[in-house]
Amino acid sequence: MNNIDAIGHVTGQSVYLDDIPLQEGTLHALAFGSDIANGKIISLDVQTAENFSGVIKIFTAKDIPGENRIGGIIDDEVLFARDEVLYIGQPIALIVAKDDYSARKARKLIKVTYEEREAITDPREAKEKGLLLFPPRTFESGNIEDAWSKCDHVFEGRADTGGQEHLYIETQGAYVYPLENENLKVHSSTQGPTVVQKTIARVLGLPMHRIEVSVTRLGGAFGGKEDQATAWACMAALASRKLHKPVKISLSRPDDMVMTGKRHPYSSDFRIGLTKDLKILAFETTLFQNGGAATDLSPAIIGRSLFHITNSYHIPNVRATAYSCKTNLPPFTAFRGFGGPQAMFVIEAAIAKAAELLNIPARIIQEKNLIKENDVFHYGQTAKNVHAAKSWREVLNQFQVENNTKEIEDFNAQNPTVKKGLAMMPVCFGISFTKIPMNQARALIHIYQDGSVGVSTGAVEMGQGVNTKLLQIASQFFSISPAKVKIETTNTTRVANTSPTAASSGADLNGNALLDACDKLLLRLKKTASKTLKTDIGSIEIIDEIVFVSGKATSLKWKKLIETAFLDRVSLSAVGHYATPVIYFDKTVEKGRPFAYHVYGTAAITAKLDCLRGIYSIEKVQIVHDFGNSLNLMIDLGQVEGAVVQGIGWMTMEELRFSKKGELLSNSLSTYKVPDIYAAPETIECKALETEGPELAVLRSKAVGEPPLMYGIGAYFALRNAIRAFNPEAHIGFDAPLTPEKVLLSLYSVTKVAGTM
C-alpha cells in the first residue's frame, strides 16, 4: 500500500504548520537570542525596538505568568534567559509584530550588555572543570580488571564523532490562538504534543486541560522536534495569551540552525582486549558527551549510548562510563539513533584499530564476535531471536562480498589514483523507550453510523509512514476497505498523555493501542452479529466487510452491521491502551530487560576514492535487514534508504562547526552540507531477512526508523580502507566526519603543509 499522504504531497495540498490559514489579526513572533555564549546580562533594553513601527510588544522573562522553566528530565532550562546566557542564540526576548518584516527590523534594535565569561565548547575541557549536566553513569559486566591479563592483544585509542543538524526541511514553528473561556489552541510542529501541552501549561500557570495541542504532520523531524519544538510553542502561547491574539512563529533557517540543538558530539577513549583467536574479551570506554548548555534529553541519550556500546557483539567483560558535559552550546538533543550511533562508532573504531595493528581485515574480528542466541548483553538482558550472524552471512552470500573484496583488490592494484574500500557494518538496536513509563500509548476509534472509521492515536506523522501503518492495522483488523478508515490529526483532546513519537516506537506503541481498541469494538460487533444472526459469537468472522458464520458468508454486511449495532445502542467508540509488557530496568545496578526486542541487520559498504582530488563517492550499500513480518515493506525500505543516507552524511560531509567562542560556523545550507542526489550512494540494495518477527512488535512488524541509520557508519570505515589502499602509512584519526579535507590530508600524510610543497 502506498503512503496515504503521498497524493497530498505530490500535489502540494498537504498542510504543514506554515500553511495553516491564518485568522484575521494574526501576529508574527520572532525570538531574539544571545550574541555571546557565556555571561551575565547586565542590561536589556527593548524600548527602541518596541517603538518600531509594526511592533506590538516585546516579551521577556518578566512577562511569564507561570514558571520560566521548560526542562523536561532535569529542571535546568529556561524559556527566556533572564540573568545569564549560556549559549549563542539562547532566547532572551520575543518580538511580536504585525508581520515578519517588522519583527526582523526591530530585532536589530534590541540592546543587551553582558559581562562576558569564557565559553567552553569542548566536552573534555568541561569535564576537567567539573562541569557536568548530571552525574556520570557506568555500565559494567564481567570483571574487566581481571580480563586484561587474559588478553593477548590490548589496544587503546580515541574516537570522536561530530554533531549533526537535523535539517528537517520544515523549520520549527507554532501557531497559537485563543479560544473562548481563556483556552488556547496550539498548532505545533512537534513530535511530542503532550510535552508541548504540559510545558505551555507550566509556563502560563494554567492547568493542562486549557491547552489543546494539534498536529497534522511534520515536514521532517528526526528527533529535532521531540523536545526542541516546545520552546517555540511556549513563546507563541505566551504572546497569544497575553495579547488575546493569534500568534504565529516560524523560524527562519539561520535562526533554526543557531538556536536549536542537534545530535550530540562525542569524544571517547577506548581500550579493547582480544585473545589470540580474536575474541574480544574486554572492552572499556569513557564517553564524553557534549551536552550543551542544558540537559534536554541528554540523560536518556547517554543511557542509550551505554546500552549500545557493544553494538552487535558479545563481549564478556565491559566497563563503559559516560559523562554528560556542560558546554556553552545549544542544548544537544534527540537525533535518529539517540546516542546509539555515537556509541557504535566507538566500538567499531576500536575493532578497526585492533585490525589495523594486527594487519587483518576488521571483518574477521567483527564476525568472530557477533552476539548469539542466549548471550547476555552487558546490561543484563538475554539476547533472544538473534539475527546478527544470520544477517551477516546473508550479506556475504547474497552480495558475494568475498568476490567483491577480490575485485576491489584487483581494482586497487590496477588504478594508481582511484581506490576502493569495503567495510561491513552490523547493527543491533534495542526497541523501547529506555525510560520505562514512556512505553505506553492510547488510541481512540469512532465507527460512524455509515460504517466509516476515524482513528486517533498519539502518533505524529513526520514522513515515517506511521499513519499508513495505523490505517492498515485498523483496516486489516476489521477486514474493511482502507478507504473506510481515516487517520485523524494528533490532538491532545482526543488522545491524552502521549509519549512523543520517537525511539522508532510510534507504530509499535500506538499500533498496539489501536489493536486493543479494535479488539474491544470487534467483540461488540460480533455480539451484535450473533444476536442478529442468532448464532454463537465464536462462529462469527468478518471478512472483506461481510459477516461469516462458521466460514460461510451471510447477507449481513459491515455497513448494515454497524447500523444494527447503533440502533441496538451499542457503543461504536472505544479507547485502546497499551503498555509494553515484560520490560524493566534497575538503574541502581544498571541491569534489567530494557528492550522489548532488538533489530538486527548487516551492511556491506563500498567507497570509491579519487586520490588526486580527495573526493569520494559511496558506490554500494548492500544490506540484509530484519524487518520481522513487515506491515509495509515499501515504507520500511524507504526508511532504510533514507536512514542510510543520513548516516553516511553524518559520517562523511555533515560537519557541524563552532568557533572557540561558541558561534555556529556551519549556520546555513551553504556551509552545512547534507547529501544531495549525487552524494547518495550509487546503489542501495536492501534485502529482508526472513524472520517471524517478535511478539512485542506490532503484528510482528519490527520498528524501523532508527536502526538503519547506523549502517552509514560503515561508510566511514570503507573510506578509511580506501585511503589506506593508497597510502598504507596514512594516519587517520577516528574522527568523524571524514570530510574531503581530512581525506586529502591523510592521503598525503600531510600534517604541516607549508615547506613541503
Add this chain to the structure above:
Amino acid sequence: MISFILNDKLIHTDKPAGMALLDFIRNEANLKGTKSGCREGDCGACTVIEGQLKNGKLIYGIIVSCLTPLGNIHGKHIVTIEGINMETPSPVQTALVEHNGTQCGFCTPGFVMSLTAFLLSDEHGFEKAREAIDGNICRCTGYKSIERAALEISEMKSGLQAGDKLNRLEQNGFIPVYFLSIPDRLKKIQSNREESHEGKLIIGGGTDLLVQQPDEVFEGKAKFLRRNRTNNGITFRSDFCSIGGEATVADIMQSEVLQQYFPKLPYYFKLISSTPVRNMATLAGNLVNASPIADLSIFFLALNADVHLTGENHNKRTVPLRKFFIGYKKLNKTDNEIVEKIFFQLPDENTYFNFEKVSKRQYLDIASVNSAISLKIKNNVIVDAHVSAGGVSPIPLYLKTASAFLINKEINVENIIKANTIAQKEISPISDIRGSADYKRLLLRQLTFTHFIEFIPDKISITKLLQTIKI
C-alpha cells in the same frame, strides 16, 4: 506595475519589485504548495517553473522562487505546483507516489516542479532527469526512490511521439490544457516594464543579493538590470567570444558553440551550484560579487578574458579580468559601472584547457579551492600559459608568476613541481569554514598536478610527481 502569468492567471501587481517571488506566491496569491526551506537557493523546496519567450519560442526552466525578485519575472509564465495539478495526478506525480519518492512531503512539490520542467525541456534520458533535480534536497528518502521515479519519467518522455512538445505533453496528461494558450498570452504582455527603481544595489539574477540583503532589496534599494532577453548574449567573431554580463551560467553551459571549444564544459559547469541557480545567476553577478572562490571568475581568468565596463553617459572601458580584482571584495570598477560583457580568445587545437573544483560536497557547494588552466603548446613546449586559483587568496587569483614560469617550458614532472612551488608562494590561504589553510595549499597542489595529469595521463602521474618531490 509588474505583469506575469501565474499558473493560468494573468497577474498585474504593484507589489515591490524587490519582493521575493516566494512571498508573493505564498502570501499574496495564497498558494501554499510552494514551500520555504532555506531562502538561500540551497534546498529547492520553493522551486517553480519559469517560462519565457525567446525568439518567439516559449522556453521553460526552473528557478528558486526565494531568490527571484518580482522585478525579474515581468512578462513571464510562473508555474507552481497548483498550476500543474489536474483532475488526476500527472505521470510525474504518479511516479513519485508509486516509487515511494515522498516521505514527509515538504520537499516534494519542488521535486515535482523540477521533474515537470525536465519534461518541458529539450533534454532526454535518465541522467538529464537526474540533473533536473540536482537543486532539490530531500532529507527523508535518501533519493533512491526519487531516482527510480525519475528513471520512469525519463522513459515516459522518450516514449512520447515527436511533434509539438506542449501539445504532446498535454495530450498525454503531463500538463494542463491551459499551457497551450500561454505563448499567445505572454506576447500580449507589454515587454518592457517601466523601471522606476534607481537603487544602489544592482540586481542581475538575484541569487546573491536576495541571500545577503533581502530586506534592502525589498525596500526598493535595488535597480533591476534583467530585461526580457531575446538571446543568450553569447556571440562569436573569428577566434573571439563575447559573453554579455546578463548571460546566465546555464546560457554559457548550454552554448553549443562553446561546447565545441570546451568539450568538457557541461561537466565543469555541473560543478557550479544547481540547475535552478544556474538558470538565474549571471556572469556579471558572479564577477562583481568578487568572491575569492567565484567559479566563473576562475574559469575566465584562465582564458585571460577582458571585462568591458559601461559607466555613466555610456562611457566604456576595458579591464583585463586579472586586473579587475584589487582586494577582498574590491573591484577596479566604480559604483556606476556595470559589466557589459567579457571578451576572450577561444582555444585553438593547440590549446589545452581544464577547470577543477573541489568542495565538501561535490555538487551544489561552494569551492574549497577551484582552479583553471589554459596552455598553448607548440612542439611540446608551452608557448602561452594562464593559471588561476580560487579560495587561496582574498581575490580570485590569477597565478601570475606560475603562469609566466610555464611559458617556454616543456611539460614534465620537474616543471610541474616547480610551477606548484611558485604557485604556493603566490597564494595566501586562510583557514575558514571551507577548509584549513594547510588543506587549501595541499588541494591547490593536487589540482595543479591534476591539470597536467588530465592532459597527458600517460606521461604525468601522481606516483611520478610524488617520487620526484621526495627526491
